[in-house]
Amino acid sequence: MIQERHITVRKTARYFVLEPDQCPTTAVLYVMHGYRQLGQYFIKQFQALADLGIKVIAPEGLHRFYIEGYSGRVGASWMTKESRETDIVDYINYLEDLHASLEDELSGMPVHLMGFSQGGPTACRWFAASNTRFASLVLYATVFPNDFDFEIQEERLKETACLIAFGDSDQFASESTIEEKVTWMKEKGVKLRLLRFIGGHEIKSEVLVRIWKEISEN
Numbered sequence: 001m002i003q004e005r006h007i008t009v010r011k012t013a014r015y016f017v018l019e020p021d022q023c024p025t026t027a028v029l030y031v032m033h034g035y036r037q038l039g040q041y042f043i044k045q046f047q048a049l050a051d052l053g054i055k056v057i058a059p060e061g062l063h064r065f066y067i068e069g070y071s072g073r074v075g076a077s078w079m080t081k082e083s084r085e086t087d088i089v090d091y092i093n094y095l096e097d098l099h100a101s102l103e104d105e106l107s108g109m110p111v112h113l114m115g116f117s118q119g120g121p122t123a124c125r126w127f128a129a130s131n132t133r134f135a136s137l138v139l140y141a142t143v144f145p146n147d148f149d150f151e152i153q154e155e156r157l158k159e160t161a162c163l164i165a166f167g168d169s170d171q172f173a174s175e176s177t178i179e180e181k182v183t184w185m186k187e188k189g190v191k192l193r194l195l196r197f198i199g200g201h202e203i204k205s206e207v208l209v210r211i212w213k214e215i216s217e218n
Contacts, residue, residue, distance in 0.1 A: 015039060015059040016040050020051065025054070029112040029113070030059065031114045031119070032115040033117075038076055059094070062078075063076060078119065114138040128149065138165070141172070143164065144190070150190065157190055165207060165211055166195075169198075169200045195210060195211060
C-alpha cells in the first residue's frame with residue numbers, strides 16, 4: 001500500500017530588493033513574479049517605481065526549474081496542481097517570515113502588494129492569510145483566485161485600494177474573459193479600479209507609474 005506522508009524541512013529562499021537612490025524612500029511594494037520568471041530579472045522592471053521613492057521587494061518562488069530541456073534558462077514557480085495545498089501553505093509561511101524579518105527596516109512605511117500573472121493568486125492568498133495591513137492590492141494581468149474568501153475578507157478589502165490592470169492584447173485573457181472576471185469580482189463586493197493599457201502580458205514602466213498614481217490617490 002502506498003501512503004503519502006509529509007515532513008516540514010528547512011529551505012533557503014531568496015528575494016531581491018530594489019532601493020531608491022535618487023530620493024527618500026516613502027513606501028514599500030512587494031511584487032510577486034509570474035510563472036517561469038526569476039526575481040532578479042523581474043525586479044528590474046520596477047525601476048520606474050524605485051525612481052519615485054518606492055522600495056521594491058521581489059520574493060522568488062520556492063520551485064526553480066529549467067524552462068526548456070535539461071539546461072539553459074531557469075525559471076521559478078509558486079506552485080503547480082501537484083501537492084497544491086502544501087505548496088500554498090509553504091509560500092504563505094515563507095512570505096510571512098520574510099516580512100517579519102524586514103519589519104524593523106520597513107517600520108513606519110505603508111506596505112503595498114502587487115502580483116503579476118501567476119503571482120496574483122499568490123499575492124491574494126498572502127493578503128488573506130496575513131495580519132499585515134496592506135495599503136493596496138494590485139493585480140497585474142491577473143485576478144483573484146477562485147478559492148479567495150471574499151466574505152471573510154470583506155472589511156479588509158474595503159480598507160484596501162484594489163486595482164486590476166490588463167493590456168488590450170493579453171494573450172492569456174480575451175476581452176470577454178476580462179469582462180467576465182471583473183464582473184465576477186464586483187459581484188463579490190470588491191470595489192476595484194480597472195486600468196487598461198495598450199500592450200500584452202507584460203510589465204510596462206509607464207503602466208506601473210499609472211498604477212502608482214491611481215492607488216496613491218485612493
